[in-house]
Amino acid sequence: MEHRSLAQRLIARPEFGPFVLLVVELAGFWAINHDFLSPQNISNTLSFTVELGLIALAMTLLMTSGEFDLSVGSMFGFAPVLMWTLFNSGATSLEVGFVVALVVAALIGLVNGWFVTQLKITSFLVTLGMLLVVRGTALFVTDGFPQRTWSAGTHWLAQVLVGEFFVGTFRVYMSLFWFLAAAVLLGYVLTQTRVGNWILASGGNANAARARGVNVDRTKIALFMLSAMMAAFAGIISSIRTSAANPNSGTGYELEVIAMVVIGGTALTGGRGTVIGTVLGVLILRVMRNGIVLIGVPGLAYNIFIGAIILGMMALHSWLERRHHAGT
Amino acid sequence: MNAMAEPLIRMEHISKSYGRVQALDDVTFTVNQHEIVGLLGDNGAGKSTLIKVLSGAVPLTSGEIFIRGQKVTLRSTTDAIARGIETIYQDSALVTQLSIARNLFLGREPIKPPRFLNRMDQDAMDAVARTLLKKVGITKDIPPSTPIGALSGGERQAVAIARAMHFDSDLIILDEPTNNLGVAETQGVLRFVRGARDSGHSCIFIAHNIHHVFQVVDRIVVMRRGKVVADDIDPKRTTIEHVEEVITGMAEETVDLGAAPP
Numbered sequence: 312m313e314h315r316s317l318a319q320r321l322i323a324r325p326e327f328g329p330f331v332l333l334v335v336e337l338a339g340f341w342a343i344n345h346d347f348l349s350p351q352n353i354s355n356t357l358s359f360t361v362e363l364g365l366i367a368l369a370m371t372l373l374m375t376s377g378e379f380d381l382s383v384g385s386m387f388g389f390a391p392v393l394m395w396t397l398f399n400s401g402a403t404s405l406e407v408g409f410v411v412a413l414v415v416a417a418l419i420g421l422v423n424g425w426f427v428t429q430l431k432i433t434s435f436l437v438t439l440g441m442l443l444v445v446r447g448t449a450l451f452v453t454d455g456f457p458q459r460t461w462s463a464g465t466h467w468l469a470q471v472l473v474g475e476f477f478v479g480t481f482r483v484y485m486s487l488f489w490f491l492a493a494a495v496l497l498g499y500v501l502t503q504t505r506v507g508n509w510i511l512a513s514g515g516n517a518n519a520a521r522a523r524g525v526n527v528d529r530t531k532i533a534l535f536m537l538s539a540m541m542a543a544f545a546g547i548i549s550s551i552r553t554s555a556a557n558p559n560s561g562t563g564y565e566l567e568v569i570a571m572v573v574i575g576g577t578a579l580t581g582g583r584g585t586v587i588g589t590v591l592g593v594l595i596l597r598v599m600r601n602g603i604v605l606i607g608v609p610g611l612a613y614n615i616f617i618g619a620i621i622l623g624m625m626a627l628h629s630w631l632e633r634r635h636h637a638g639t
Numbered sequence: 640m641n642a643m644a645e646p647l648i649r650m651e652h653i654s655k656s657y658g659r660v661q662a663l664d665d666v667t668f669t670v671n672q673h674e675i676v677g678l679l680g681d682n683g684a685g686k687s688t689l690i691k692v693l694s695g696a697v698p699l700t701s702g703e704i705f706i707r708g709q710k711v712t713l714r715s716t717t718d719a720i721a722r723g724i725e726t727i728y729q730d731s732a733l734v735t736q737l738s739i740a741r742n743l744f745l746g747r748e749p750i751k752p753p754r755f756l757n758r759m760d761q762d763a764m765d766a767v768a769r770t771l772l773k774k775v776g777i778t779k780d781i782p783p784s785t786p787i788g789a790l791s792g793g794e795r796q797a798v799a800i801a802r803a804m805h806f807d808s809d810l811i812i813l814d815e816p817t818n819n820l821g822v823a824e825t826q827g828v829l830r831f832v833r834g835a836r837d838s839g840h841s842c843i844f845i846a847h848n849i850h851h852v853f854q855v856v857d858r859i860v861v862m863r864r865g866k867v868v869a870d871d872i873d874p875k876r877t878t879i880e881h882v883e884e885v886i887t888g889m890a891e892e893t894v895d896l897g898a899a900p901p
Contacts, residue, residue: 503758504757505750505757511736511737512734512745519732519733520745523745525746
């Protein structure tokens with residue numbers, strides 16, 4: 312096999328397509344409306360982007376291991392409802408409520424993982440069932456009403472999770488740093504560590520991994536737990552930022568998150584995953600949502616663009632894949 | 640030395656039935672140290688089942704397995720690997736998306752200190768991979784970062800064999816390693832197998848193509864309908880035609896076929 316040139320290797324990278332798309336998107340929206348790159352608009356776009364982004368980061372690792380999780384959207388709604396219900400009823404302090412919500416999320420992830428690995432049921436069915444159970448619980452516990460969250464504003468936990476501060480006129484939420492930290496950490500885990508190698512192998516060829524002594528089941532269960540906890544974490548951040556813990560929030564997020572991950576270049580079938588790609592995928596979809604509104608396209612048309620992007624990126628990935636293999 | 644005289648692997652009176660089907664019927668089979676054994680037989684003769692029992696993939700119904708004279712129970716493939724028995728099935732043993740180096744060390748990745756960072760020592764893995772690829776006789780310059788998916792069938796076999804050699808497997812079982820390979824690739828794989836023996840490993844070589852078996856093995860064992868019908872054929876002292884007759888049952892001798900006239 313001959314050594315490829317730097318440019319060729321760059322193009323062969325799964326992140327290359329999403330990167331170009333993001334640049335084109337940014338340039339296009341900016342050309343039509345210069346306000347698109349104003350500090351105010353960037354700040355607004357980022358605030359919600361990082362919340363979905365946190366879920367997408369965990370989903371990247373889970374999908375690389377060959378599974379996915381449809382229950383993240385309902386977990387996004389359920390975890391803050393649980394935390395605020397505990398706090399508002401006086402049962403626990405906010406800190407304890409926060410920890411309880413994350414532990415419950417981890418347990419739900421454990422159940423997802425146990426069903427998938429021990430009962431050998433596909434993650435599609437398991438997490439679809441869990442989606443309904445979790446969403447149903449959130450609605451039942453609250454009678455469908457949002458929980459009060461306004462008492463959080465000055466609490467230290469709220470400040471640490473999503474406190475806002477200004478860099479000049481640029482407003483930044485703390486959640487942006489949580490997202491960046493999670494991206495760096497999970498990117499490191501996936502590309503540099505032994506565990507990352509096991510995640511890739513579990514998704515690529517589970518039998519081969521098992522034969523080498525890799526505990527595929529434990530790896531996948533841990534990732535289901537991570538995915539549920541990240542969704543809970545993101546939901547709690549969102550509830551504090553918007554001052555609302557709505558049992559219905561997060562509906563449909565699971566599909567948007569999975570779309571972000573696959574657009575970024577992670578394989579739906581497992582074995583191949585990129586955290587950098589996911590960060591790009593997250594930005595592509597959120598920038599698209601923000602941009603089409605800003606240039607005057609009706610917001611209802613959003614899904615048309617998202618669908619077209621998914622189809623286009625899948626075609627590109629498949630073409631690159633075939634080209635890559637044909638060239639060797 | 641007593642330990643040297645003892646065969647590496649001794650399977651005694653092995654039987655395996657799937658429901659009413661008797662896949663293995665009182666099979667006794669040995670592999671000596673530094674020996675390549677060719678295991679032959681028609682489809683359904685029981686070769687695959689015997690190998691699956693020895694690699695821990697299926698439990699035996701009755702019988703005993705000894706490794707260097709010590710009785711063992713093989714509960715899983717991991718169990719067998721830990722005891723130095725490595726089975727290489729075509730394609731199934733490697734993760735095509737991962738690089739050569741990462742496949743070689745899958746499950747045993749070296750860690751860079753500090754250990755809590757769980758960071759793989761990529762340089763060490765690459766260095767070992769380079770040496771190993773040379774050792775098994777890959778002369779082309781293939782970077783260790785190449786994904787398995789970009790390799791040819793023969794090169795994949797080579798990587799699997801290299802891995803077994805590096806982790807000191809005493810016995811390397813090759814199940815149809817030359818299937819679907821071109822002539823040059825096949826010669827490459829046969830060279831890897833000889834190389835493995837010369838560096839102290841034993842091999843069981845299973846192939847449909849008797850010509851390939853003749854080129855590489857020290858001893859041929861033939862199975863038919865779940866039984867071993869010949870276990871000491873010397874490929875240097877017999878002909879392919881004769882072995883074919885034993886496989887199909889046209890030659891019924893079961894003792895010392897090595898002396899049969901050409």
